[in-house]
Amino acid sequence: MTGILPTYQRFVNGVPVPSISRRSFRIREKYLIVSVLLTFGIVWLGALFYLPEFKSSSSVNDSVYNVYKRIQKAGPELLMPPPLAQNDVGDFPVVGIVRHGEEGDDPHIVEDRNRLKAKIDEDMGMKVLERPQFDVAPSVSSSRGPSKPPVDAIEEPAVRNFAAKDASPAGPKPDGSNRYVAVAIGPNADPDQKQKLETVKEMMRHAWNNYKLYAWGKNELKPISKRAHLSSVFGSGEMGATIVDGLDTLYVMGLTDEFREGRDWIAEHFNINEIDSELSVFETTIRFVGGLLSCYALTGDTIFRDKAAEVADALLPAFETPTGLPYALINPSTKASRQYHWAGPNSILSELGTLHLEFSYLSDVTGREVYRNKVDKIREVLYNIEKPGDLYPNFINPRTGQWGQRHISLGALGDSFYEYLLKAWLASNRGDEQARTMFDTAMQAALDKMLRVSPSGLAYLAELKYGRVIEEKMDHLSCFAGGMFALAATTLENSLSERYMDVARKLTHTCHESYFRSETKLGPEAFRFSNAVEARAQKSNEKVYILRPETFESYFIMWRLTKEQKYRDWGWEAVQALEKHCRVEGGYTGLTNVYHQNPQGDDVQQSYFLAETLKYLYLLFSDDSLLSLDEWVFNTEAHPLPIKGKNPLYRMASTPVPIEDNRV
Ligand code: DMJ
Numbered sequence: 001m002t003g004i005l006p007t008y009q010r011f012v013n014g015v016p017v018p019s020i021s022r023r024s025f026r027i028r029e030k031y032l033i034v035s036v037l038l039t040f041g042i043v044w045l046g047a048l049f050y051l052p053e054f055k056s057s058s059s060v061n062d063s064v065y066n067v068y069k070r071i072q073k074a075g076p077e078l079l080m081p082p083p084l085a086q087n088d089v090g091d092f093p094v095v096g097i098v099r100h101g102e103e104g105d106d107p108h109i110v111e112d113r114n115r116l117k118a119k120i121d122e123d124m125g126m127k128v129l130e131r132p133q134f135d136v137a138p139s140v141s142s143s144r145g146p147s148k149p150p151v152d153a154i155e156e157p158a159v160r161n162f163a164a165k166d167a168s169p170a171g172p173k174p175d176g177s178n179r180y181v182a183v184a185i186g187p188n189a190d191p192d193q194k195q196k197l198e199t200v201k202e203m204m205r206h207a208w209n210n211y212k213l214y215a216w217g218k219n220e221l222k223p224i225s226k227r228a229h230l231s232s233v234f235g236s237g238e239m240g241a242t243i244v245d246g247l248d249t250l251y252v253m254g255l256t257d258e259f260r261e262g263r264d265w266i267a268e269h270f271n272i273n274e275i276d277s278e279l280s281v282f283e284t285t286i287r288f289v290g291g292l293l294s295c296y297a298l299t300g301d302t303i304f305r306d307k308a309a310e311v312a313d314a315l316l317p318a319f320e321t322p323t324g325l326p327y328a329l330i331n332p333s334t335k336a337s338r339q340y341h342w343a344g345p346n347s348i349l350s351e352l353g354t355l356h357l358e359f360s361y362l363s364d365v366t367g368r369e370v371y372r373n374k375v376d377k378i379r380e381v382l383y384n385i386e387k388p389g390d391l392y393p394n395f396i397n398p399r400t401g402q403w404g405q406r407h408i409s410l411g412a413l414g415d416s417f418y419e420y421l422l423k424a425w426l427a428s429n430r431g432d433e434q435a436r437t438m439f440d441t442a443m444q445a446a447l448d449k450m451l452r453v454s455p456s457g458l459a460y461l462a463e464l465k466y467g468r469v470i471e472e473k474m475d476h477l478s479c480f481a482g483g484m485f486a487l488a489a490t491t492l493e494n495s496l497s498e499r500y501m502d503v504a505r506k507l508t509h510t511c512h513e514s515y516f517r518s519e520t521k522l523g524p525e526a527f528r529f530s531n532a533v534e535a536r537a538q539k540s541n542e543k544v545y546i547l548r549p550e551t552f553e554s555y556f557i558m559w560r561l562t563k564e565q566k567y568r569d570w571g572w573e574a575v576q577a578l579e580k581h582c583r584v585e586g587g588y589t590g591l592t593n594v595y596h597q598n599p600q601g602d603d604v605q606q607s608y609f610l611a612e613t614l615k616y617l618y619l620l621f622s623d624d625s626l627l628s629l630d631e632w633v634f635n636t637e638a639h640p641l642p643i644k645g646k647n648p649l650y651r652m653a654s655t656p657v658p659i660e661d662n663r664v
Helices: 022-049 060-074 107-125 191-215 241-252 256-269 281-299 302-319 356-366 370-384 415-427 433-449 476-491 497-516 550-562 565-582 607-620
Strands: 010-012 015-017 220-222 227-229 451-453 459-461 463-465 468-471 473-475 526-529 534-536 632-634 640-642
Touching: 191 220, 191 227, 191 241, 191 256, 191 565, 191 607, 220 241, 241 256, 241 281, 241 607, 256 302, 281 302, 281 356, 281 607, 281 640, 302 356, 302 370, 356 370, 356 415, 356 640, 370 433, 415 433, 415 476, 415 632, 433 451, 433 476, 433 497, 459 473, 459 497, 473 476, 476 497, 476 550, 497 534, 497 550, 497 565, 550 565, 550 607, 565 607
Parallel strands: none
Antiparallel strands: 010 015, 220 227, 451 459, 463 468, 473 526, 526 534, 632 640
């Protein structure tokens, strides 16, 4: 009561007693509370802006953005309790992205989102070659302030292809004028071809725009439930897998605005060292290192090279084994490595054998030998080891250097190891002869022991265990082999070439049959051969289509190398099937059963759909000069890497790029 003055008299038993005005007390109390709160607020805000991190900020926008980032990092629970989806417990939206159907809570977000959606709808309906503008991007640009101008992003619309003769073989010109300029077709192109190209380009925009709308910065999109896919191969972290994987496709299609926003996200937000979860060394290499290196080759923008090196550096501790063969998984924060539980002590052939292109090229563009040393060591082990029947089993123990179970496949667990032997030779401008020899020796054995022909004459690649065919089935994954054998046939004229091309044609035909024999005209995950069925899935887990690219990859390579119209026709059938069954309002979904007329979606838009599936379909309808096979080799995720000595965009480092402290 001290300090509160009486304002009128009260009487108790006729005696005046000092009284306190309740009214006056409340007003004074309020003033006091308000001024204490105000003072506290001012001091708190002031302190925030004097934190070291804020001191270095160049603008208020940066500061505000950092506060936003901190809140976002703390997780959505800080602001609201995590909502639980009925069928996806624990999978909740990030701050600023509202789950479809729940947006009524925040009218600003709803408004932003409706405007963006209206814009996308409008873009989708218009002539697809026009570039979309995104002035409003809920949870992305609207809340983050102006982004920094790109260091060296593309400025001009595509006008011509980069011609080898136009550039100095020494590497990029200092003014950046030797960026790759992607042109899909010449001015006098057939209108039908042009319309097909435009269709595929519009598909890319639909996939990208919806990812941007509902899952920006997360790894993948759930296109039916319209939110982030948190259990993707890279988990729930903010690695932007769809951005990094899809970026070179945007570039090749001339989608420059989208490319720029992806590039800026990578520059500002992609930081592998902040990821505290286990990543696959293989997947991270083919999608992230490969994707970033392609963008570097295409643009010369050094942010891509430097980010690629950061990613590879984060993977290097996984190679610290007695043999140098890497473990399968690594946590970039803790640097702890381990194997998949289901593989016991073993590493997987297709994983450790599919790093060579990316790591070798990274050494050349950074001038640091550390990356090449890692993959050379793997090669040495595999070259020297005893090989059962000239083939390579799928499992190998990195501690002992001994094979695990003798299961051999050109599908899952084996596939891209063989692909990379051929492509390491191609990427080195045919200098890596060891790789080509290993490829030819293994392929002769594979064709002798694994190539089978069904009763009606369909060729397929079966799997072996201890030298015997164990299952008369072929994985969708193996459908890349048509393209691989065709590349092998046309790049080395020898006694094997004719056989390789024959096998290439037959395998591509079989893969097309697996598509054609389904109700959706999309191919199953695996298909079997018996007297009763041919090129059809039997088990329910084989009947899915998860937006895979391998069959279209073979159509593309076969078209480029043979010019037989059927490959383009088959690709167009696939485009129509994707549009009919996989396209939903929120992007593209995989299917749970390709044999249903109206199949259910699996609600996942895989990042490789943007990196590979749409890129290969686009290239199928483009002119040969777009990413010419004479100058580029595609990594197993369809990221083009330049051929050394042949492609002036190789961008060999003249001096090593400085090494950071955290390098291994
Ligand atoms: C992609 O990530 C790569 O093509 C990989 O080599 C195999 N699987 C997927 C696509 O199906």
